[in-house]
Amino acid sequence: MADIPANQATLTTADGVPLKTKLRQTQRRMKMRALGLVLPLLAFIAVTFIWPIGLMVYRGVDNPVFSEVMPNTNAALARWDTQADEIPPEDIVAIVARDLAQARRDKTMGRVATRMNYDLPGSRSLITSSARKLAKIEGDVVWTEEMVKIDKRWGERKTWMAMRLASERYTMAFYMAALDRTFDEDGNITMQPEERQIYVTLFLRTVWVSLLITVLCILLAYPISYLMATLPLRTSNLLMVMVLLPFWTSLLVRTTSWIVLLQKQGVLNDILVFIGVFSDEGRIRMIYNMTGTVIAMTHILLPFMVLPLYSVMKTISPSYVRAARSLGATPARAFWKIYFPQSVPGIGAGSILVFILAVGYYITPALVGGESGQLISNFIAFHMQKSLNWSLAAALGGILLGGVLALYWIYNKLVGIDNMKMG
Amino acid sequence: MADSNEPIVRFINVQKSYDGEILVVKNLNLDIARGEFLTMLGPSGSGKTTCLMMLAGFEPATNGDITLNGKPINNVPPHKRGIGMVFQNYALFPHMTVAENLSFPLEVRRMGKDEIESRVTRALEMVRLPEMAGRRPGQLSGGQQQRVAVARALVFDPDLVLMDEPLGALDKNPREEMQYEIKHIHESLGVSVVYVTHDQSEALTMSNRIAVFNDGIVQQLSTPDALYERPENAFVAQFIGENNRLMGTVKEVNGESCTIEVDGGGAVIALAVNIAGKGERTTLSLRPERVTINPPEGSVPNVFEGTVEELIYLGDHIRARVNVCGHDDFIVKVPNASGHAALKEKTKVKVGWEFEDCRALDA
Numbered sequence: 001m002a003d004i005p006a007n008q009a010t011l012t013t014a015d016g017v018p019l020k021t022k023l024r025q026t027q028r029r030m031k032m033r034a035l036g037l038v039l040p041l042l043a044f045i046a047v048t049f050i051w052p053i054g055l056m057v058y059r060g061v062d063n064p065v066f067s068e069v070m071p072n073t074n075a076a077l078a079r080w081d082t083q084a085d086e087i088p089p090e091d092i093v094a095i096v097a098r099d100l101a102q103a104r105r106d107k108t109m110g111r112v113a114t115r116m117n118y119d120l121p122g123s124r125s126l127i128t129s130s131a132r133k134l135a136k137i138e139g140d141v142v143w144t145e146e147m148v149k150i151d152k153r154w155g156e157r158k159t160w161m162a163m164r165l166a167s168e169r170y171t172m173a174f175y176m177a178a179l180d181r182t183f184d185e186d187g188n189i190t191m192q193p194e195e196r197q198i199y200v201t202l203f204l205r206t207v208w209v210s211l212l213i214t215v216l217c218i219l220l221a222y223p224i225s226y227l228m229a230t231l232p233l234r235t236s237n238l239l240m241v242m243v244l245l246p247f248w249t250s251l252l253v254r255t256t257s258w259i260v261l262l263q264k265q266g267v268l269n270d271i272l273v274f275i276g277v278f279s280d281e282g283r284i285r286m287i288y289n290m291t292g293t294v295i296a297m298t299h300i301l302l303p304f305m306v307l308p309l310y311s312v313m314k315t316i317s318p319s320y321v322r323a324a325r326s327l328g329a330t331p332a333r334a335f336w337k338i339y340f341p342q343s344v345p346g347i348g349a350g351s352i353l354v355f356i357l358a359v360g361y362y363i364t365p366a367l368v369g370g371e372s373g374q375l376i377s378n379f380i381a382f383h384m385q386k387s388l389n390w391s392l393a394a395a396l397g398g399i400l401l402g403g404v405l406a407l408y409w410i411y412n413k414l415v416g417i418d419n420m421k422m423g
Numbered sequence: 424m425a426d427s428n429e430p431i432v433r434f435i436n437v438q439k440s441y442d443g444e445i446l447v448v449k450n451l452n453l454d455i456a457r458g459e460f461l462t463m464l465g466p467s468g469s470g471k472t473t474c475l476m477m478l479a480g481f482e483p484a485t486n487g488d489i490t491l492n493g494k495p496i497n498n499v500p501p502h503k504r505g506i507g508m509v510f511q512n513y514a515l516f517p518h519m520t521v522a523e524n525l526s527f528p529l530e531v532r533r534m535g536k537d538e539i540e541s542r543v544t545r546a547l548e549m550v551r552l553p554e555m556a557g558r559r560p561g562q563l564s565g566g567q568q569q570r571v572a573v574a575r576a577l578v579f580d581p582d583l584v585l586m587d588e589p590l591g592a593l594d595k596n597p598r599e600e601m602q603y604e605i606k607h608i609h610e611s612l613g614v615s616v617v618y619v620t621h622d623q624s625e626a627l628t629m630s631n632r633i634a635v636f637n638d639g640i641v642q643q644l645s646t647p648d649a650l651y652e653r654p655e656n657a658f659v660a661q662f663i664g665e666n667n668r669l670m671g672t673v674k675e676v677n678g679e680s681c682t683i684e685v686d687g688g689g690a691v692i693a694l695a696v697n698i699a700g701k702g703e704r705t706t707l708s709l710r711p712e713r714v715t716i717n718p719p720e721g722s723v724p725n726v727f728e729g730t731v732e733e734l735i736y737l738g739d740h741i742r743a744r745v746n747v748c749g750h751d752d753f754i755v756k757v758p759n760a761s762g763h764a765a766l767k768e769k770t771k772v773k774v775g776w777e778f779e780d781c782r783a784l785d786a
């Protein structure tokens with residue numbers, strides 16, 4: 001003990017190396033070993049998760065068509081003083097016209113036409129036919145006149161404004177579109193025309209439905225989890241199997257079996273007619289609408305609420321409630337003041353799981369949602385598979401991701417993520 | 424308040440079965456006096472905790488009555504019994520601070536804010552933790568948690584406090600400290616305590632009376648000294664303290680003494696406590712500290728020769744394992760006093776004892 005130096009800062013090991021350096025060396029070796037163990041997983045996640053998500057978010061703002069097909073257009077249109085001139089001056093129009101003609105000769109016109117059509121519906125034929133005709137013109141002409149002659153829409157500011165926006169290398173147009181917004185003739189952000197406003201409503205509907213499903217899952221899962229955590233092992237194992245059995249069944253089978261149960265000529269309607277709740281003509285519609293989506297998704301997501309709740313409740317000793325009762329609390333008070341607060345971390349974990357899964361759920365709404373039961377993911381899929389507007393799909397996905405992260409952040413602020421327990 | 428001579432708790436012919444096949448508690452009759460510290464002591468599965476749970480109201484009695492202050496409480500739910508309880512794992516509410524834990528029973532009783540505050544302060548001072556009011560149970564040591572649990576069980580002034588192996592999870596030092604502390608709290612408050620433990624030294628340290636449970640039956644109910652010095656059957660003798668057992672057959676009964684033919688050979692004169700009669704089997708019980716090494720000639724009636732098999736040095740005394748009367752697990756405690764007998768392993772030695780110290784019990 002006597003040879004401990006007075007100054008703690010100069011502590012050294014027996015062979016004279018400063019203690020802190022030595023400690024860091026030892027710990028670094030352990031850290032490297034730990035890193036080596038997680039490296040395969042890290043690489044896997046980077047390649048299959050982070051990289052694609054980054055790519056998707058990037059695709060939402062990426063706008064390569066014009067710069068690849070009509071390389072001079074963007075720079076030219078950028079010079080257009082939109083305050084002063086109603087439409088671009090002749091020199092700019094000339095560059096655009098030559099680009100269009102060149103694109104026609106390169107047979108890459110279709111991409112430009114498609115791209116323009118996103119921003120200005122109906123402009124596909126304008127681009128293709130104009131390009132075809134422009135490609136035939138030779139020698140010096142006044143391009144503005146020629147173009148207006150081909151189609152009088154080239155004399156409109158709206159057309160040029162749309163092209164100017166569409167030609168930008170990076171664009172917010174897809175994110176704007178995903179929020180039902182667009183640029184007007186003067187380049188300001190405005191709402192889409194009423195009949196084209198669908199995404200904000202959809203986002204709100206998706207969040208609302210997900211919240212509803214989460215609440216329903218809590219209400220349904222709480223009692224069963226409580227039973228599973230408190231009943232003797234044999235009974236609780238049986239309950240566990242009953243929870244897990246549907247979990248192991250194919251998602252498609254479960255969803256379609258709801259169709260069998262809920263359709264107008266289905267089991268549930270038959271029973272209700274049979275016991276006389278309503279007449280044969282009064283059969284109610286419970287599927288191919290929002291009701292179907294909510295019922296089927298609640299059922300499918302229920303295990304994700306039950307399992308974390310159960311594992312948290314399993315750790316709550318029955319002696320807490322007993323102690324509360326011995327201290328004079330009624331059963332209801334003992335439950336509400338003592339048991340329930342301790343089960344909140346389970347509710348939190350389950351809610352986050354269910355909500356995040358519900359927000360992005362695709363297959364069940366697609367099968368049983370009909371028209372009114374579609375969620376945002378169905379539209380993302382639509383743009384991926386049918387309209388092939390991947391950029392809009394990416395923007396919708398990006399907003400969904402951002403929204404979920406924001407909700408997670410709010411949750412962390414309100415409840416605290418440390419309060420979440422998976423078991 | 425009921426008459427102070429009346430027992431605070433009475434178990435009357437109480438039986439308990441969980442599965443309808445086995446009786447966990449067989450016909451329990453037990454009176455607990457007001458202000459008494461009564462310990463239920465027994466091995467696990469002996470029915471002691473079940474009795475406590477029936478008293479607290481968490482388990483219904485299958486048959487019989489339990490009265491509290493003279494009133495039957497079989498149909499009174501736990502929260503209306505007004506019994507304080509301390510649990511084995513403390514059962515402090517982890518999401519509440521110490522002060523909130525203590526005020527819980529008071530809030531339930533709709534006491535005023537000031538009253539609650541002063542009672543909580545007083546309770547914390549009683550267990551010497553006044554500065555811990557704002558902490559959460561998780562931030563306290565095991566001993567501190569246990570003290571808070573005791574304070575919580577007492578803060579609403581119950582007549583009766585139940586303690587279910589409250590010190591089982593503590594290390595040796597805080598456990599002994601808490602034993603004295605609980606004993607002192609009991610003495611100063613005059614509250615009745617029913618204490619459940621399987622630790623006999625804990626029971627001996629703290630109790631006014633001890634009920635030794637085995638196999639659903641109270642084997643003996645007496646004060647700690649009587650229990651140790653005058654066990655009434657072989658189980659109690661074996662369970663409380665260290666004990667030499669010699670098996671044998673009753674040869675002759677002579678008033679309060681009797682002669683026993685020990686299985687390994689030799690006749691022992693013993694105190695007839697609990698024997699069936701002449702010719703019946705019996706267990707002799709003899710405390711190791713009551714055996715004398717090389718007693719003076721004629722001073723004690725029982726003297727036998729044996730071989731020292733093993734010596735263990737324990738500081739204040741030396742344990743000698745001696746082979747006597749065909750029993751090679753006969754223990755003698757030799758006090759490490761000046762001039763104590765110098766023993767050597769594998770040597771012959773004489774051991775002797777008084778006949779009152781050797782109790783002939785049931786087989």
